[in-house]
Amino acid sequence: MRVALLAESFLPHMNGVTGSVLHVLRHLAADGHETLVIAPRAGEITTDLHGARTELMRSVPLPSYPDVRVVFARAARLTAILREFAPDVVHLASPFVLGWQGVAAADALRVPAVAVYQTDVVAYAEKYGMPHASSLVGRHLARLHRRATLTLAPSTASMRQLEELGVDRLRRWGRGVDTARFGPQRRSEVWRARIAPGELIVGYVGRLAPEKQVQDLAALAGLEGVRLVIVGDGPARPALERLLPHAVFTGHLSGDALAETLASFDVFVHPGESETFGQTIQEALASGVPVVATGVGGPVDLVRSSVDGWLYRPGDLADLRARVADLVGDGGKRRAFAAAAGESVRDRTWDAVCRRLMAHYDEARQLRPIDDALPRGGVTRPSVPEPPAGRRTWSRFVALGDSITEGLCDTSRMPAGEYRGWADRLAQLLAHARRGDEPFRYANLAVRSRTVRSLVDEQVPQALALRPDLVSVLIGANDLVARRVDPVAVAADVEVAVRRLRDAGIDVLLVTPFLPGRRAAAIFARRFAMFASELRRIAADTGAALLDTAVFLDAGGRPAIADLELWADDKVHLRSRGHRFLAYRAAEALGVPDAEALGDLEAALHADDDPVASGTWLRRDALPWVWRRLRGRTAGDGRVAKHEGYVLIGGRGDVRAGLRAG
Template sequence: MRVALLAESFLPHMNGVTGSVLHVLRHLAAQGHETLVIAPRSGELTGDLHGARTELLRSVPLPSYPEVRVVFARAARLAAILDRFAPDVVHLASPFVLGWQGVAAADSLRVPAVAVYQTDVAAYAEKYGVPGAAPLAARHIARLHRRATLTLAPSTASLRQLGDLGVDRLRRWGRGVDTAQFSPERRSDAWRARVAPGETVIGYVGRLAPEKQVEDLAALAGLPGTRLVIVGDGPSRPLLERALPHAVFTGHLRGAELGEALASFDVFVHPGETETFGQTIQEALASGVPVVATGVGGPVDLVRSSVDGWLYRPGDLEELRARVADLAGDAGKRRAFAEAAHASVRDRSWDAVCRRLVEHYDEARMLRPIDDALRQRAATRPSAPVRELRARPRWTRYVALGDSLTEGLCDTSRMPHGQHRGWADRLAQLLAHEGTGAEPFRYANLAVRSRRVRDLTAEQLPRAVALRPDLVSILIGANDLVGRRVNVALLARELEAAVRTVRATGADVLLVTPFLPRRRAAALFARPFAAFASEVRRIAESTGALLLDLEALPRIGDLDLWADDKVHLRSRGHRFLAYRAAEVLGVPDAEALGGLDEALHADDDPVMTGTWLRRDALPWVWRRLRGRTAGDGVAAKHSGYVVIRGRGDVRAPVAP
């Protein structure tokens, strides 16, 4: 693979962005990939670039922070550079100025762009007191990341932040840690004797800039037997040296010196409230040092309060002092926290993290042609499920609406003869399993084969509202879209009215876009399916419904998920759909559970007899000629609520 990396910041200026890019270059080189780095020119390059080509562009220093350089390059110039390299994917490292032109250049070449969100520029603008800059920066970030093929964010907080800005295609991708450089074995008694003899060392590592809020560490002044050590440099250093007169300032350290200093701390403190991740926090944990950090942003994912450190309320400097004093004054607790800290990062090597990055590259390469085809049809692009964006409500009344797919046709896994299971049944079991048990989980499935949008609004919707659910799933439209004359706008209006009716009751709605198998004959219906899926996205956005956008998950079209009748999902297809829906609804570990379910039940699909023409096609044609459907006379399998225990077994029907 050929990867072009556009970095807003690069050597010789070392920061989180530069460090991540260097680790990515090393991993890609080890795996045989070719790389090109496009970045600001700001001095002599130092460090191993692992065989990467470079295209360094003229830059100017940021007035308030001269170590940061800004490149003003036209998209056409970047496109020419990229065209010569012919990348398979463009990696945008913390994009803002150069990254905006980079995503435009990638678009012009129809190359997928993966944007890696690392810097909360809007928060930085606010910290630096630039009038009106924060909202402008936020809008720019939203536009840029919505334009990228895929956006990678390092923490649940940054996922939520970008989601609130309307950014789609979000995936969580954290940072690795060098467990050789950062290890408890690096702890040095000689370093401690030289820097803080006989004292408990409270340390900070990072840039010395306003957004890091290092001045908050003045709250630690006077803690008995302690010494504050500040590792790093930046524009705020002169002010901090005056504000923290008893602290030791080491300046910028790197490599073995940094590893030695960090491991020699007794407590690591990070007061910044704008961290999208917190790499130095992770490095402290790897060094076996307990951490005290603000309970906001990236640190929330890294620090397990009362296990390997403490999180304190943002801005509460009294609590900051109390948490540090708790650890500084208790050597036994520090040892216990230190062991847990080191254990927490054992599986976060850069190699593992970068392998995951290559998987994201592959996903972006798969999504880009889909995006281009949809743009040609003036349809909106699909967006795959976003994990960990929201805290999941405790739903206790779930009603499924739709047609044969939601009824569960062709999913006979572990079911008596003549009965079907289906993705909605499986989803109900997952939701019941995650319940608290205080209130029983009730489930109704009103879906019936061959039903259309008008049937859903006329028959299923009134019955659903009468059941007073708190969650309703809707997957409908396929039977309308395979007709000869399809009015997509009319179908969308009917569906939107149904969704608004349910939302008016206070219930949540999970909308699912229609989908097709990857068969040649299915291409006849691709255009109306794509147009209706685009309308479903619009409806979800305008009504606040949750969305399972299957156009962003091409796996749903793979023929091994489809039954022998070529129009329904087999058991493994229903499993796939159920667990993707569970991800959207925030069910913990849905992806892992889905893989386990697949492994346990990989061979439970029945073997069909007879030819497809006689078994499936001719009966369908005969019904059409007679004006009938397969759903005539068929009743919903759960027209009222049934109670599902956490293990998934169904009890007797109950009243609503």
């Protein structure tokens, strides 16, 4: 894979953004990937870049913080650089100015862009005396991250912040810690005797800048037998030295010197309230040092209060002092917290974190072709579904929809004239997933040719009367192929139906309709994309589960459901193989254990036994459809649902009341 990394700040200035980029470069190089770094030019670079090519751009220092430099690069220049490198993915490290141009260049080349949120720029604007600019900064961040293919946030707090800004496609991706470098074995009594002989050491490591709130450590003044040690540098250092005259300021440390210093602390303290993560907190924990940090932002995910440290009330400096005093005054508690601290980061190595990053790259590469196929403006982008939190089972399942959910053309191991279908198969999977022997109840109210209006007026009332705990909804294709149709208006009727079900306390699986990969179907592609976009919004607004058929791609980057091998001879319905595919994707969306493995097994053991259709497609399928339309009739006229009431699927998967196994 070829990865282009655009870093808003870079060497020789060392901070969290630079550090994480260097770790990513190392991991990518070790796995044989090619990398390009585009970043501000700020001075000589002597650090090993692990074979990465570099394009260092002319930059200007930020007036209030000269260590931070800003690149004003034209998108056309970045586009040319990226076109020549031909990346498979663009990694935007803490994007803001350079990142905005980078995401525009990625769009121009149709390359997936993964934006890594690392800096709370909104909070920084306020800390640097620009409160009126914070809303503008927030809007810019929201536009940038919504434009990226995928956004990675390091903590639950930053996830919530971005969600409140309206950013979609969020994934959690933290930072690794170098457990080989940072560890309790680095503790040095020689260093301690030189810095603070006979005293306990409370230390801070980080940038000395207003947003870090290091001045809050003045609350620790006068703690008996305690020496405050400040590691780091930055524009606030002169003022802090005046404010904290008894503290030891070491300046910037890195590498083994930093590891020795951290491990030699007795307590690590971090007062910043605008941390998206808190890398130095993680390094302190790895060093076996208990942490006292503010109970907001990134530290909340890292510090287990009363286990390996304390979280104090944000802004409450008396509480900060009390928490530090508690640890420096109790050696037994300090040792217990220290032991737990080391254990907490055991599985947070950079190798493990970078493996997860590669999975996010792969997801972005899946999503980019889908984004390119969507009509521009006013649509909600699909997201690859994440596994539901926790395992849920149901006992009463009702399927709603049209001929696809009825199962038309799925004749696998069924008597003549009867059909099986994806919903029947899903019902059996749900029954198998239940514990115990209690029968599973299943009804299928779908009827061929039905429209969304039928869903609202007929099927939802019938479903409510059955009092299910799960309902699936797959409908809308018949509306969307009409001569004139407003996909948004059709989706609004689906929303009415979904909200009625959700208001009754029923879980809903909402499935986006799909088209076969035929040239003739392309005339409806825009309508289906707009309708699916609205269904994604409805699912997000109502808490419905979503089976987004667009996100399962084949080797060519198209939705896999479009593969003609899944479609019947009539060119508009799924064959048995297609219904199997849909059933197992639905089971995955609902969190059924081992659904994918079960699907592969069934596909291997059961070849399709659908009969070969006789006659030509024109005479057999097309002309009867046209004749019905001319007469104002549909194939579903006079038909009733195949399972208007519940059929029982036994606890062991045996099927009664006419629903056949196989």
